[in-house]
Amino acid sequence: MPARILVVEDEQAIREMVCVALRQAGFDCLEAADAPQAQARILATMPDLVLLDWMLPGISGVDYARRLRQEKLTRHLPIIMLTARTQEEDKLKGLETGADDYVTKPFSTRELMARIRSLLRRSAPQTVDNAVEISGLHLDPATHRVQANGASLVLGPMEFRLLHFFMTHPERVHSRERILDSVWGGNVYVEERTVDVHIRRLRKVLEASGHDALIQTVRGSGYRMSVQG
Numbered sequence: 001m002p003a004r005i006l007v008v009e010d011e012q013a014i015r016e017m018v019c020v021a022l023r024q025a026g027f028d029c030l031e032a033a034d035a036p037q038a039q040a041r042i043l044a045t046m047p048d049l050v051l052l053d054w055m056l057p058g059i060s061g062v063d064y065a066r067r068l069r070q071e072k073l074t075r076h077l078p079i080i081m082l083t084a085r086t087q088e089e090d091k092l093k094g095l096e097t098g099a100d101d102y103v104t105k106p107f108s109t110r111e112l113m114a115r116i117r118s119l120l121r122r123s124a125p126q127t128v129d130n131a132v133e134i135s136g137l138h139l140d141p142a143t144h145r146v147q148a149n150g151a152s153l154v155l156g157p158m159e160f161r162l163l164h165f166f167m168t169h170p171e172r173v174h175s176r177e178r179i180l181d182s183v184w185g186g187n188v189y190v191e192e193r194t195v196d197v198h199i200r201r202l203r204k205v206l207e208a209s210g211h212d213a214l215i216q217t218v219r220g221s222g223y224r225m226s227v228q229g
């Protein structure tokens with residue numbers, strides 16, 4: 001599944017150049033020319049990473065990064081700031097607002113892609129064979145085993161994949177469309193309510209240990225795995 005990158009940049013030429021490079025590198029690209037557009041894109045389809053230009057009309061990239069960090073929905077969204085500024089002080093300011101990394105213009109697309117991949121590796125470790133554990137729920141992709149507080153659970157194959165997806169992308173809201181893309185794969189035609197059916201099955205298996213509460217329905221948006229209630 002290609003990672004989805006949101007490019008927030010008011011200069012159309014740069015935005016398009018970056019998007020072309022992203023698509024060539026196998027990523028999905030979403031575009032926004034300013035902060036309000038970016039916000040609308042995020043609410044419609046949660047990206048895996050945001051490339052955020054420092055200089056934007058209206059709300060600056062720095063202010064918008066700060067806002068993304070303050071909101072529950074986007075608190076963990078990886079952010080790379082793009083900027084023409086090279087001073088060390090500005091760099092620190094950018095990172096203080098919550099950006100994870102910083103790329104100075106002019107940049108080579110190769111350098112940018114490398115930074116994106118590096119940040120995605122850190123922030124979205126669906127490196128398939130790593131076992132994951134959240135609140136006593138343990139999933140091991142290598143052995144296909146799931147345990148809740150040490151007790152084995154029996155999950156169907158789709159429920160297993162669904163749980164794996166949630167556990168490797170916690171604390172973020174995923175639309176049904178995004179879940180279908182990631183868990184079922186983009187080439188299969190499945191109705192969105194299929195997601196609801198499998199979520200229900202998954203919750204039922206997790207009920208005995210109380211872990212069903214980790215999977216939350218976010219009205220109008222989709223689902224989220226959260227330990228924060």
Ligand code: CA
Nearest residue numbers: 010011053055
């Ligand atoms: Ca700009």
